[in-house]
Amino acid sequence: MSAPLPNRDRLATRLIHAGQSPDPLTGAVITPVYTSTTFVQDGIGRNRGYDYTRSGNPTRLVLEACLADLENAGAAFAFPSGLSAAATALELLPAGSRILAHTDVYGGIHRLLADVRTHTAGHQVRFVDFSDSAALEQAAESGADMLWFETPSNPLLRIVDLAAVAHIAKRIGAISVCDSTFASPCGQLPLDFGIDVVMHSATKFLAGHSDLLGGVLAVSAEAPEALTARVRYLQNALGAVMCPIDCALLLRSLKTLSVRVDRQAANAAILAQHLAANAQALGLSEVIYPGLASHPGHAVAARQMENFGALISLKLTGGLERVERVLSSTRLFQFAVSLGGVESLIQHPASLTHAVIPQDQRAITGIGDDLIRLSVGIEDAGDLLADLLNALT
Amino acid sequence: MSEPKSFRRTHLDGHLLHPSTQMMSYGYDASMSEGAVKPPVFLTSTFVFKSAEEGADFFDVVAGRKPAPQDGGAGGLVYSRFNHPNTEIVEDRLALFDGAERALVTSSGMAAIAAVFLTHCRPGDAIVHYSPLYGGTETLLGKVMTGWGIKPIPFVDGLSDSMLLYALEKAARHGPVRIVYLETPANPTNALIDLKMVRRVVDEWSSVSGQTPIIVCDNTMLGPVFQNPIRHGVDICVYSMTKYIGGHSDLIAGGITGSAALLKPIRQSRSAFGFQLDPHSSWMLARSMETLTLRMERAAETGVKVADWLASNSPIPCKILHPLHSKNAAEREVYARQCSGPGSTFSMVVADDRALAFRIVNGLQLFKLAVSLGGTESLVCHPASTTHSGVPADARARAGVTEGLIRLSVGLEHPDDLIADLRIALDKAARG
Numbered sequence A: 001m002s003a004p005l006p007n008r009d010r011l012a013t014r015l016i017h018a019g020q021s022p023d024p025l026t027g028a029v030i031t032p033v034y035t036s037t038t039f040v041q042d043g044i045g046r047n048r049g050y051d052y053t054r055s056g057n058p059t060r061l062v063l064e065a066c067l068a069d070l071e072n073a074g075a076a077f078a079f080p081s082g083l084s085a086a087a088t089a090l091e092l093l094p095a096g097s098r099i100l101a102h103t104d105v106y107g108g109i110h111r112l113l114a115d116v117r118t119h120t121a122g123h124q125v126r127f128v129d130f131s132d133s134a135a136l137e138q139a140a141e142s143g144a145d146m147l148w149f150e151t152p153s154n155p156l157l158r159i160v161d162l163a164a165v166a167h168i169a170k171r172i173g174a175i176s177v178c179d180s181t182f183a184s185p186c187g188q189l190p191l192d193f194g195i196d197v198v199m200h201s202a203t204k205f206l207a208g209h210s211d212l213l214g215g216v217l218a219v220s221a222e223a224p225e226a227l228t229a230r231v232r233y234l235q236n237a238l239g240a241v242m243c244p245i246d247c248a249l250l251l252r253s254l255k256t257l258s259v260r261v262d263r264q265a266a267n268a269a270i271l272a273q274h275l276a277a278n279a280q281a282l283g284l285s286e287v288i289y290p291g292l293a294s295h296p297g298h299a300v301a302a303r304q305m306e307n308f309g310a311l312i313s314l315k316l317t318g319g320l321e322r323v324e325r326v327l328s329s330t331r332l333f334q335f336a337v338s339l340g341g342v343e344s345l346i347q348h349p350a351s352l353t354h355a356v357i358p359q360d361q362r363a364i365t366g367i368g369d370d371l372i373r374l375s376v377g378i379e380d381a382g383d384l385l386a387d388l389l390n391a392l393t
Numbered sequence B: 001m002s003e004p005k006s007f008r009r010t011h012l013d014g015h016l017l018h019p020s021t022q023m024m025s026y027g028y029d030a031s032m033s034e035g036a037v038k039p040p041v042f043l044t045s046t047f048v049f050k051s052a053e054e055g056a057d058f059f060d061v062v063a064g065r066k067p068a069p070q071d072g073g074a075g076g077l078v079y080s081r082f083n084h085p086n087t088e089i090v091e092d093r094l095a096l097f098d099g100a101e102r103a104l105v106t107s108s109g110m111a112a113i114a115a116v117f118l119t120h121c122r123p124g125d126a127i128v129h130y131s132p133l134y135g136g137t138e139t140l141l142g143k144v145m146t147g148w149g150i151k152p153i154p155f156v157d158g159l160s161d162s163m164l165l166y167a168l169e170k171a172a173r174h175g176p177v178r179i180v181y182l183e184t185p186a187n188p189t190n191a192l193i194d195l196k197m198v199r200r201v202v203d204e205w206s207s208v209s210g211q212t213p214i215i216v217c218d219n220t221m222l223g224p225v226f227q228n229p230i231r232h233g234v235d236i237c238v239y240s241m242t243k244y245i246g247g248h249s250d251l252i253a254g255g256i257t258g259s260a261a262l263l264k265p266i267r268q269s270r271s272a273f274g275f276q277l278d279p280h281s282s283w284m285l286a287r288s289m290e291t292l293t294l295r296m297e298r299a300a301e302t303g304v305k306v307a308d309w310l311a312s313n314s315p316i317p318c319k320i321l322h323p324l325h326s327k328n329a330a331e332r333e334v335y336a337r338q339c340s341g342p343g344s345t346f347s348m349v350v351a352d353d354r355a356l357a358f359r360i361v362n363g364l365q366l367f368k369l370a371v372s373l374g375g376t377e378s379l380v381c382h383p384a385s386t387t388h389s390g391v392p393a394d395a396r397a398r399a400g401v402t403e404g405l406i407r408l409s410v411g412l413e414h415p416d417d418l419i420a421d422l423r424i425a426l427d428k429a430a431r432g
């Protein structure tokens, strides 16, 4: 390990150096990619710290040390996708547990909770709007073993009060899990607010180039020691590990995370303000962005986030026909699912990312056919605005 | 759709797109690759022809017997030493960013420079070059090209037309002058060359001498974000794409930009010598170029903060060789006209004392002691004992590469952390 950094608070520096020191053998500045699946043993019970790559890999360990540092976590673990990280976290619960989940979550998470683990593990899953503190308090009254939420949430960008959830979880003895995919560690640090576990789809902002799938679980140093040990045990026992080549690519991505997210959030703020100010002329019935003062979660977001993220959701007037026209007529914003990459994307949650959620449920949450989600990239803001205005008018 | 989707689109209707925007999409057509937003890595050495006729046709283009298609492409894909889709994506983006007609990617910066020399020079020719150049280029000119009968003639002041003219006349006495070779800002002194002046002097000399050397500029330090020499009259730019363009200290690559006419024979020699870049590194480069503007802008901002701090707070007296710290009015004027940012590689010069310089670099913790530059992590190096150790001592002294010169390459870390690292190391070195 290199000497401690002069200032442990500076994320920009930690993104580049945390967990990483020049290779002791060769001096290589960049972490080597250890693709080896197995390691020669020095003797019975004696080795250099590794025996088999599923259980531990030098490249993955560097990545995990860096991720733990970034999240101010006790430990972090890298998975081959966001969903495999989520699935592993759910294995923390014994069969028949009670899960209280945010109504607005990524469709795949909803499917995992409501349509897989209810059957295979007999969990009782209830959905409640976590951004509504009173509703959450009330739902928690009847008890839960795990609280699962996203903030900002996908796709409606609702803001959940991190400290309030942490408080409730402690009171009722539940494990709190925050899917922080939409914020990244450059946007918020949920563990600092008392959350037990942070989850990421590393596919999004962390990777940032739309060229790898990955997931992360970061466990608070304040959480019971048994929780960290159990996640480590489950990662190996279930076998969901990120491959070494992707670990190296993700480490490479992290080095530019702060410059990317800074620019993406700045671009999103410019676009959201322009769209909101001209909503009527542009045929928008709603512009949803936590950075807008009109957003119901704005005050909470301002308190717990470093920036307001790079996602904007829009509700369009003019029916499905217009929605489809807009989706297929932007030229810089590509019509594709996913988010958080350097390139701007536009998508239609009701027919794509959230199609697995039953329509009646979607209607209650507010995911209608008129909803479009934008993921804002690092392109020039003026170019992006020109593209959107062209498509909307 | 109001406009056909074109993968070499430059405008949205009337709106001209910025290069920073184009780095995400230009030169790649998702519809040709299953809709994939990101280009696949084409790990292939060869490409199937639809027919024998097509094979013959494609070969005519790569062999230079037929012109390449007008749309900017390099003709049909044949064999990965000649052309390759991942490489072409990078070439399209580099050419666009540099305001050049064409670009070529090579296996290293030195391969790019060598390909230019070996294509445009013959035994008996002369090359006029600025000095100091990157150490490897000095070695190539002074030790390798001389073995091929090519005579290098240096000039050391990039702002003086009379010294350039003197070098041209001196070189012409050895043989035809084929190339005027520049590097600005200079590595590691950051001295600037006035590119417009060079263009003018070369043109004037051409009209008298009848010789038409091409002007080649190594644009590694500031390009393509902060300096586009082609817009200032340079014919060809060369790059070590290992540096800022690659930007993550994890690949070696080079690039060449210029007119289609000048690059066509260089493309032939790249194919003949085998100086091409491999598909995987090409793919990594395309990924790197997406964040190029952000990285160079942030690193430059941080570099200015670090340079300013050193200039006014260093506990060991030092001179700062940073474009914004130049005391030379003529150089400042050239900077304002030619560069849109200072980059993030600069030098601090303490007393001409190797032991002192070593104490400083050995005391740094965040700045890693390694050659190279332009990565996300900050690096420090001592050129006199490393990159420029092959340059004769008198040439080093003339260029100001003293034992007290320490080169910093500032990365993307927080400026306060980098300053703290320097403060701690300098304090320790000052105490002995």
Ligand SMILES: Cc1ncc(COP(=O)(O)O)c(C=O)c1O
Binding pocket: A081, A082, A083, A084, A106, A108, A109, A150, A154, A179, A181, A182, A200, A201, A202, A203, A213, A214, A215, A338
């Ligand atoms: C908020 C959120 N969580 C989890 C996931 C699932 O991650 P992955 O696709 O990496 O499995 C996604 C993916 O879209 C997401 O948006």
Ligand SMILES: Cc1ncc(COP(=O)(O)O)c(C=O)c1O
Binding pocket: B108, B109, B110, B111, B134, B136, B137, B183, B187, B218, B220, B221, B239, B240, B241, B242, B243, B252, B253, B254, B372
């Ligand atoms: C200015 C400059 N030009 C050329 C090169 C050579 O490039 P490469 O190492 O990619 O061959 C370097 C490398 O250090 C350089 O700094």
